[in-house]
Amino acid sequence: MSSVKRTFPLGFPWQTSDPFLFCVYHKDDYPTGNDQAGPTTSLEGRHLGNDFTIKDGFRMYHGKTVPGFPAHPHRGFETVTVVPQGLVDHSDSIGAAGRFGNGDTQWMTAGKGVQHSEMFPLLNKEEPNPLVLFQIWLNLPKVGKFVEPHFAMLWREETPIYQTQDADGNKIEVRVVAGSIDNHRAPSPPPDSWANDPSHEVAIWVIKLAPNAKWALPTASEDINRTIYFYQGSEVTIADQTITPNHGAELMPDQPIVLKNGSEQAHLLLLQGKPINEPVAQYGPFVMNTQQEIQQAMMDYQKTEFGGWPWPSHDHVHDHSKGRFAKHADGRLEEKG
Numbered sequence: 001m002s003s004v005k006r007t008f009p010l011g012f013p014w015q016t017s018d019p020f021l022f023c024v025y026h027k028d029d030y031p032t033g034n035d036q037a038g039p040t041t042s043l044e045g046r047h048l049g050n051d052f053t054i055k056d057g058f059r060m061y062h063g064k065t066v067p068g069f070p071a072h073p074h075r076g077f078e079t080v081t082v083v084p085q086g087l088v089d090h091s092d093s094i095g096a097a098g099r100f101g102n103g104d105t106q107w108m109t110a111g112k113g114v115q116h117s118e119m120f121p122l123l124n125k126e127e128p129n130p131l132v133l134f135q136i137w138l139n140l141p142k143v144g145k146f147v148e149p150h151f152a153m154l155w156r157e158e159t160p161i162y163q164t165q166d167a168d169g170n171k172i173e174v175r176v177v178a179g180s181i182d183n184h185r186a187p188s189p190p191p192d193s194w195a196n197d198p199s200h201e202v203a204i205w206v207i208k209l210a211p212n213a214k215w216a217l218p219t220a221s222e223d224i225n226r227t228i229y230f231y232q233g234s235e236v237t238i239a240d241q242t243i244t245p246n247h248g249a250e251l252m253p254d255q256p257i258v259l260k261n262g263s264e265q266a267h268l269l270l271l272q273g274k275p276i277n278e279p280v281a282q283y284g285p286f287v288m289n290t291q292q293e294i295q296q297a298m299m300d301y302q303k304t305e306f307g308g309w310p311w312p313s314h315d316h317v318h319d320h321s322k323g324r325f326a327k328h329a330d331g332r333l334e335e336k337g
Contacts, residue, residue: 003239003255010229010246012052017225017250018275019194019202021077021287022137025231025269029057030067030086030129033122037317038065058131063315067131068119071314073306074110075297076145076287078138078193080204081106082177086131087123087324091316092116093307094149098326099318103156104336105177109190111140111147113297113306121317134269136204138194141276142289147192153326155336160184170213170261179203179272181218194276202273209236209261209268217270220253226272227251233266 008015013024031041041056051060060067071091081088087101092108093115100106108116122129140147154177162174162184176186178195179202186204189195195202201224209215220226229248230236237260238249251257253272279289286297300306324336 002241003252003257004241005250005252007241007243007247007249010231010248014229014248016271017227018277019139019200019225019273020136020271021139021280021282023229023269023271024135025229026131026133026135028054028059028067028120028131030120030122030131031056031058032127033125033129036065037121037123037320039067039122063119066119066121066315066317068315069117070119071115071117071309072285073113073115073301074285075113075301075306077110077140078190079108079110080136080138080177081108081118082134082136082204082206084132084206086129086133087121088133089119089121089317090116090151091311092149092151093305093309094329095310096151096327096329097318098151098153099322099324100153100155100326101324103159103175104324105154105159106151107154107189107193108151109140109147109149109192111144111149111192113300113304114149115306115309117311117314117316119315119317121320123320136271137287138202138273139276139280139287140192141194142278144192144194145288145293150190150192151328152187152190153334154187155324155334157336158187160186164215166214168212171210172213172215173208175206177204177206179205181205194273200274203270205270207268207270209233209259209266211261211263211265213261215259217251217257217259219256220272221274222254223274224253224272225250225275226253226270229269229271231267231269233262234264235262236260236266236268
């Protein structure tokens, strides 16, 4: 039996397996920014408010002045926003805020309900503002659907990077956002996360392979779902199957698997975890166990707006002079500069 269950092309978003719901990869070559932190390039010809077609190297998404995602609700799951390059401004309905990126991750438990905005401010007026971002939706079990909202910042300074070399000296580098490799353990996820229990073996790894590098993936338990996504490079052989960029593979978690890279540096994302194995009912930004719970979520949001919106605009961007920071709902402030 092959240790690769199947391979598949990557779409928008990428296919995932329980306990993950969704993964989307954003790569936008934003130009220099203007005084409003938007692009200096003309926005003529775009479907502003719903701009998902790459034009001039970038998309505005739901933003009309600044690219990104203005205020929108979530209930019943978590968002893990991994930002290898560029910046994200977060604002939410419980009063928390942050600016993060260039290696940082934000992990937000929506729980019983929260609104948040995720804008991509183009702060550099002299040079381009490229953005590379993964947003991963991790489900919550039934017992966690109504926990209090919470967000954690996993700063790049505290996120371990596992580094090794193969027998020929070719380098392998893994940013360990969740889980562990050898003695490299990721920062703790939020307290109510499915990932907070080590027995669930949740891993989020951003992998970089030098040309021609070979790396044996650490094994996991046999009941774990494990998927790898190849999004940049020339080709990678996974066990006995060679895939090209923009393809993924579901793997046998407990089988020894060697990744063999081709002639260019390869970039991959690995997601794994023990499945929750509960019914999933989803409608847009609400993920529950039954359709009745979805209807209740919609009614609750109409009544409460999950706390309302305490910011001046739904596409709020923090002051240009701010560095990387996180202001938590309890008033605690983290500043990284």
